[in-house]
Amino acid sequence: MELMDVIRRRRSIRAFTSEPIPEDVLGQILEAGRLAPSAMNVQDWHFGIITDEAVKARLIEVSGGQEWIAAAPVIIALCRRLAADISTLPDDDINVLVWKARYGRKLLDHLNAFDDRRAVRMLLDWRNTAYAGQQMVLAAEDFGIASCWIGLIDTPKADAALGLPEDVVCDVLLPLGYPAEEPEAVERKTMEEITFHETWEDR
Numbered sequence: 282m283e284l285m286d287v288i289r290r291r292r293s294i295r296a297f298t299s300e301p302i303p304e305d306v307l308g309q310i311l312e313a314g315r316l317a318p319s320a321m322n323v324q325d326w327h328f329g330i331i332t333d334e335a336v337k338a339r340l341i342e343v344s345g346g347q348e349w350i351a352a353a354p355v356i357i358a359l360c361r362r363l364a365a366d367i368s369t370l371p372d373d374d375i376n377v378l379v380w381k382a383r384y385g386r387k388l389l390d391h392l393n394a395f396d397d398r399r400a401v402r403m404l405l406d407w408r409n410t411a412y413a414g415q416q417m418v419l420a421a422e423d424f425g426i427a428s429c430w431i432g433l434i435d436t437p438k439a440d441a442a443l444g445l446p447e448d449v450v451c452d453v454l455l456p457l458g459y460p461a462e463e464p465e466a467v468e469r470k471t472m473e474e475i476t477f478h479e480t481w482e483d484r
Contacts, residue, residue, distance in 0.1 A: 287422045292466070294427030297352045297458030306424050307355060310457070313420035314359075314413035320406070321375070326413050329358030329443055329451070339442035340454060343435045350431065353456030357417065358443055359410040360451045363402040368393040380405065403436065403450050410452040417455060427460035 282290075311328055319325065331337060337351040340358075350356060367389065370377050380389055392401050418428050431454035439451040477484030 291422045292464050293429040294460045295349050296461040298461045300459045301354050310417050310420045313416040317413040317416045319409040325362045326410050327360040331356040343438040345433050350456045353458040355457045357455040358451050359414045359453040360449050361410045363448045366398050407452045426457055428457050
């Protein structure tokens with residue numbers, strides 16, 4: 282299937298059949314995540330492959346009681362190794378420079394004064410797991426496998442449920458399975474509504 286057809290066809294699915302995902306197909310979905318870009322090529326992700334019903338039950342508890350996720354044959358836990366604490370980095374560190382340019386020194390000072398240093402490290406940067414997750418979603422769709430992005434999770438409890446070490450955090454859960462529903466396409470804004478050329482005034 283052409284890439285743009287895959288993108289147009291993808292829907293968030295919350296009902297799955299019991300058909301298992303073939304190992305080679307799951308391997309290619311994970312490979313799509315492995316090949317994703319990452320900031321400064323840190324490749325800081327770890328992919329948990331969850332099929333055990335007891336672990337799924339624990340993930341239901343940490344995701345707001347979303348019981349439907351247990352019907353997915355596989356749940357991928359998109360996890361990330363936490364970067365260094367920004368409060369320990371010199372002002373010329375590339376990460377500090379990026380955050381200063383993006384949000385300003387005042388916010389950095391505020392974050393550096395916050396007591397829970399792990400929470401700050403969790404907050405600042407999970408774009409790499411987002412890159413990897415989106416590539417997995419599209420690869421899965423290409424094989425006819427549906428998914429749904431689960432960001433509503435109690436992260437500390439999810440980390441405990443997965444037995445993660447202190448410097449690794451679960452950012453997102455990604456249930457995967459063959460779809461048992463076919464929701465209607467959602468209405469999308471037109472290209473004219475979301476683009477501008479050169480400057481905002483010329484939109």
